[in-house]
Amino acid sequence: MKNIYILFILSLCAPSAFSQQSMMLEKYRSMAVEYSHDLKAAEKNLSASIELEKAARADLKPKLSGDANxxxxxxxLELNLNLPGMDKPLGIQGRDTKYGASLTLMQPIYTGGRLLENIRMAQHQHSLATHQKEQLLSDVCFQTDIQYWNTVARQEIVRIVTDYRNSIASLTETIRERVEVSLVNPQDLLMAEVRLNDAEFQLLQVQKEFETGVMAFNSLIGLPLEKSTPMDTIVPPVNLADSAQLTLAHDRPEIKMAHDQIRMAESSLKLNDSKYKPQLYIGVDGSYSSPGYDLRADLDPNYAVYAKVSVSLFEWGKRRNEKRASNQKIGIAKDNLNQIQDKVNLEIQSARLSLSQTMGQVQLSQQSLEKAHENERQAMERYNEGEISIVEVIEAQTYRQNAEINHVQAKVSAQGQYSALIKALNLYK
Structure with a gap:
């Protein structure tokens, strides 16, 4: 009953709860998410989209502006008038200086839906930024998984090559002792020493690959490059029962972003169309300026209340052309959605198939490894009895080493395909 309950909880949780996922990997995955510069930029982009949405909503409210001149x-200007009944013409002269300040309060009444559509556009952009962050988080988690298991595999290969080197060294020492008492041909010692040098060379190479892998992993999670990072000693095999639970696919952020692009294209169509609809504004303009009314030199207050209506009458087919172009962009966005859905479906099915095949490879490599160990053991016994040459013993040890490396590579490939399936199903959280 307890096991059933645990499986039920695991099926509801993120893949981090599955048994084959290392606790250290969980920790490093969180560190990578926290350190990722791309995610930090995505978070800032998300915050900016929130502010832009607030700014779009502010356009619905009255605007107060000030002006000084x-x-x-x-x-x-001078004006002289000859009026009846006056001996001298009436002279009026304007002032050479004009100055003052004014305040304008304006409220949009109807803008053809432009203001409301601007708000919707900002909401779509906010949604797009959210899904972009979700996609980046999934990418970072997947990259961390792959880098972690590759580094663990390199560490395991270092141990395998070290054991191989030690086996060759032990064999070489045994042959040297037999050569000294003239029990074997000195040529066997030369062959063993050459193989030992090759093993030393191979060990240096795999150690270099492991150290560079650790540095790359440290760079990913934000640790000093030279730091010795603790990690698993072996790559565990993927649990078949756990992989079978990965059946419920969540909507991929790429699909959500494609829907956002469609909605943004539709909003763009409405925004373009709103330019050709009537625009109605009302406002109040208050001023305090000189010259005042009756051409007085002192500053005088004044005000004006107005309503403004504008409508596009003839644009040489511009409205129709823009509408057609916008409809084409909506069609492009829908085609992009269909393409992404096909790509996601293919990715999920390919990940399932690849995981199934790599798990089969793990089983085959395990069987080969067991046979290689037995072959090496029998080869050593037959060599000690003088039935075979040293060449066959060295070949048996080489087969065993290759079988161990193939087994490690099969396991790390299975872990990579398991992480690929998690990413394809959008289960990283």
Missing amino acids: FQYTGNP
């Missing part, structure tokens, strides 16, 4: 005219 100063103007000096070298030859101000």
